[in-house]
Amino acid sequence: MKIGIIGGTDGLGKTLVYYFRDEFDVTITARDHKKGQKVADELNVNYIESNKELASSSDMLIISVPINNTPSVIREVAPFMRKDSVMIDVTSVKEEPLKTMEENLPDNVEYIPTHPVFGPRTTELDNQVIVLTAPKKGKWYKKVYDYLASKNMRIIETTAEHHDYMMSIVQVLTHFSFISTASAMEKLKVDINETEDYESPIYNLMIDMIARIVSQNPYLTYYIQTMNNNGPKIRKAFSEAADELREAIDNKDDEKFVEIAINATKNMGDIQNALGMSDKAISALSHEYSLLNESIGKEIALKHIYSGKVHIGVLEKVDSKTAVLDNGTKLRIANVEILSDEELHQWKLDNSKWKKQSISCVFSENVTPNIIVETLEKVEDVINVVLTDIYDGPQIDEGFKSLTFEVTALSKESINNVKNILTGFGGVIR
Structure with missing residues (x-):
């Protein structure tokens, strides 16, 4: 299957290349053609300069460009899509891409507005969430669904509208509150490194989560805020909640503060699970x-x-x-x-180059060779020990015998440790 990825040199688009290149024929495009060719060479995939040519030659076309550019790219390539192909976008807002696909794609092209709810730093698809918001399920839908299921992904099927409302909580609200917290720290001229001397494990986790969000591409977080239709309502609710809490504290209204805290706690769902998960994270650290x-x-x-x-x-x-x-x-x-x-x-x-050496050692004739072999095999980084010869000829004193061991180990040091053990058993290296 030929998969085309518009925007395959950065972010999630580049991550998708890693996942697909071993199973499919992957071609990418990029705004910077020099960079695009370089990345394609590094990842051992194909590069083409034209989005339109990529659309006309792909069985599946994935659009992985900034959210604000997604509708225009859909309109650009829609007339050139191959018959019976499928278009997928991977932005975190779904209503606008869906509307653009519905209005511009020909009837013989399927479309599946999709949101992989993970970032480009994710190294495994296993147990990652992916949301499908296709209004119609054609022949491609089952193929895509089955492929994602084979990777053990958590697949959510919903409408674009419901997806965007959920993401207004998961992304818009949390990003807004985290960036607000980080901005307040900056305005207060807080030295984050100094706070680490006083930090609790929970504070440490919180700072890491905030840093993870604010370190993302600021244009991405901006467009997540502005292109989700629920954004104004969500940000207004956050501001009103912050003002209400501040007023309760400023007015020394402990009853109001407790009421707000208790109501908020009740709405948080399974508190015991949350405590357990955070305890696990702290314990792991x-x-x-x-x-x-x-x-x-x-x-x-x-x-x-x-x-x-x-x-x-x-x-x-x-x-x-x-x-x-x-x-x-x-x-x-x-x-x-x-x-x-x-x-x-x-x-x-x-990954190591193994060392192999034959070692001959003279022992009393009463020695038990098998016990020596079993002991040597327990030496750290010794891979294998084989008794290759037992000799008691004229060169060996009466009452003694020579044992030869072929020792395979990971290092010269391990070979030397074997020799030390042999002499420790009373042997004399020949």
């Missing part, structure tokens, strides 16, 4: 820092959660944000996961 502190001076493997690269070394020090390895590597703790001892060993098996 605390456990991770404990593991890191316990690992100082030891070999550790840290996997970057976005690039997937594994960094291995002796952990020298840890502060509130950074882990430093003995090879000079500095990693932000928020961006890595700690591999278990088993995962580290497996990584070494898969």
Whole structure:
């Protein structure tokens, strides 16, 4: 199947390329043709300069451009869509794209206004939410649905109107309140780094969430606010709620404050679940820092959660944000996961060049070879030990025998540890 992605060099469009390139024939376009060709070469997909040509050659055309540009791009390419093809947009507002598709696409082209409710930093589709708002379900709809289900995604089917109302709460309200909080901190000249000396785990999580939102493309967050038809009503409700709460505090009206707090709490739904989820997040952070502190001076493997690269070394020090390895590597703790001892060993098996050496050692003739082999196999980073020869010829003193072991290990150090154990058993290396 030929998939075309208009806007495949940045953001969610580029993320979709990663997901699709191994299964489909992917072609992208971009406003900056030089950048577009460079990204296409890096991702091993096709590049074409014309949106119209891409529309005419694609079985599925995905429009992944800024929200404010989506309607104009739909109108641009609609007349050139291939017969029996499908158009999908992936913006976070659905009413306007749906209306534009209905008005401009020919009858022989299906359309599925879609909202992947995750950002470009998402590394797995598993359990991610995606919303489909198609008013009519043609032959493409089932194909798309089944594909998303095969990736274990959480699929929501609804109308464009209901989607936009829900997103006015999920995005418009939360973004507005988070950016307002960050803006208030800026106006108060708050030093965020200094507040970390006094922070609770909950404050830490909250600041990270706020930072995640405000660090997004500000034009994206602006258009999420302005292009959702429910935006004015939502922002007005937020302002009125803030004013009501402020007045209750300024007027020292404890009863009014308590009333507001209790009513708000009742409306939050399953409080116990919320407490459990936040406790899990706090516990995970605390456990991770404990593991890191316990690992100082030891070999550790840290996997970057976005690039997937594994960094291995002796952990020298840890502060509130950074882990430093003995090879000079500095990693932000928020961006890595700690591999278990088993995962580290497996990584070494898969990625290291194995060492192999035959070691001959003279023992008393009463020694039991199998016990020695079993012991050597337990040495750290030893992969395999095979007893290849038992010799008691004229070169060996009476009452003794020579055992030869073929040792396969991950490092020279492990081979040396094997030798130390052999001599510890009373053997003499030949």
